[in-house]
Amino acid sequence: MTATAPTAPGKLGDALEPAVIQRYLGDLDEWIRDRRIELDNVDQTAVSAGRGNEIGSDMALALALWKAISDRYQLVFATWDGGRVLQQERERISALVWGRLDGAAEMPGGLAVSMPEACRLCDALTGQLQARLELAPDALASAGRISALRAQLERIRDQVGLEPVNTRDAAVQRLAEMMLRLDSISARAERGADVGGLLAPLEVDATTFERDLIVGNARRRDARDQILSTRELRTDLEQRAAALQKLAATCVATVDPAPRYAVPEVDALGPVPVTEDAIGPYRERLDRVSQAMELAQHKYSDALNEHTELVALLDAYVAKAREIGLADHPDLADSEKSARAMLDRRPCPVVIARQLIATYQTWLQKESASR
Template identity: 45%
Template sequence: MTVRTPIVSAPVPPGKMGSGVPAAELLVFLGALGEWRDRRKAELDELDQAALHSAEADALSADVVLSMTVWKAVSDRYELILVTWDSGRVGVKETEQISALIWGGLDAGGAGGSLAVSLPEACKLSDALAATLRAKLALEPGDADLAARLRQLRAQVERISDLVKLEPANTRNDALAKHHDLDRRLTDLADRNKRGADIGGLIGPFEMDAAKVERDLIVGAATRKERAADVARARTLRGELEAQGTAVRALADKAVATVSPAPRLAVPDVTALGPVPNTPAELEKYLTRLDAVRRALGQAQAAYGGALQRRDELAQLLDAYQVKAASVAPGNEDLGELYRRGRAAIENEPVDLPRLAALVAAYQAYLEGTK
């Protein structure tokens, strides 16, 4: 069996933490990340369905949930970056905030807290998790060209090589041995493929092994980050939440200006907590407060983003019903009037959501009655 969605790899991120990124580079990256997000979601949906019908559905459920959780964390951060990006209306301050959102730690929410991985690392982790699921389900990728898969595996082995260099001395030799074994096996697969040998039965297990090694190295690096000095971690998290808070406040302002009634959740300002303390007892309390700010920002983002999404959903429904009406009730004046009122409600900001919902419901009911 094959996965209909072509395999996709995480885009290369621009810049680094603490520095702005040229707008042109950000535009290219955001376009690639948006495509990656959509295609990965489509792939995960297919893998989820395949897992449900698998004889090992229970054993695979944890892998599916983790893959979905990592994807959701990336997707949420992507939405915040888009708000800060503001269709390219950015200056130095905004590009620095976007850099912090790209390279700062992700909030995994239901997965049990904040992931100590950056956005690029989470994307690579998602790649590895998806590859593991494909291999466990014995599914071929949608673009199952062996040469293309071998090229992607070569890039993955090179990424593993970079991760091995970051391993501490006590685990580096084991990681080096695993990398050398993968490199040897991949070279053998490439040579066999050049000679015309059938490697279809060998490439799947290799993909699973490579994905597991890369995943373990990423998670290991994340774990070491979590064990780093608490003062440094608190300062980093505070900077990330400051950038996230700015983005969420912009999202809230947009929602309040665009829809009515808009949520009325307070968006916390992490700077109100004051500077990061140095004593262990005070630092523990500070980290607890930072976590409360993180959760509050997540709730505010979900609320304000949901209000805007509701407006978009109603607008799409109205247009969809109009298309349907054109075929089943062409020229109907009542439907035409309802549509004009609906469009007027959409274009008159802030959009009165209850009124728009009522108009869409009335349009639907009238349309159903004309059949």
């Protein structure tokens, strides 16, 4: 494998320096182009050798990763805009680099990873595919493969440190076993033994382990994000429910007939769960509550807006009558008085108020035509 993803600069929330962004974009663009060539080469070789089905799932995942990274690169490059970036744009670029890849939704299990994680995973998968097909440029150079494995195990060590307490010991044990295997292979290679048959299984095991760790960490992070966002949504719904109660009371006191929609009780849903299995259904219930609130809000707002529009309509007719000198006409004045009295009543019978305004309009049309 000749292409290795560049190290992503900064962290989420940083306002990256323009020179750092430019260098990273150049390196990433080169990596994306080289990686596509490598993946195409792997695919063509596998098909020619009749081994397409053997590597199909890993090849699909590698291509999905490459596509997600390429799509995100296009967004970062557009935001970069040739270097015309202020602090807001530089922070946005950091968020695009370190945020979750939306384009990764096509990967198995809806895997959500950051671009640096996706790059590392794509490197590991491509190296594994090349080794399985004996395409890697250093596939026969044991020293190079041993060096690459040591670097991979160091990356795995960093990932193991992110494991939760209940699974970390098992991950540490698995990593230790792989390091012992590598030390044994390295010692045999130094004595001149052919270790090609021992390296390939360890490469596959290390790549699988690294992939599992990255995927597991991404899913845990996604679960944490879901819990946090669900808590924020619940808090927002509680605030909306209180405001909706006031809106409903105002509407019922202002117009007749008024809509009659119950304001959902957010407390009835119980506390936000903290398990991955329960958070999804709970979020769906919150979404249904949000939709019910939105419907009720629209109905109450529409009823109040209708009353406001009737007042504005009467004002417009009166202004027109005043403009042509008919505002003080006895019939028009009495009609306006009746309409305003009805609009001021609480609750206001909207149907009757509308009829009285129509009566004022009719008087205005009649007197205007007779002049």
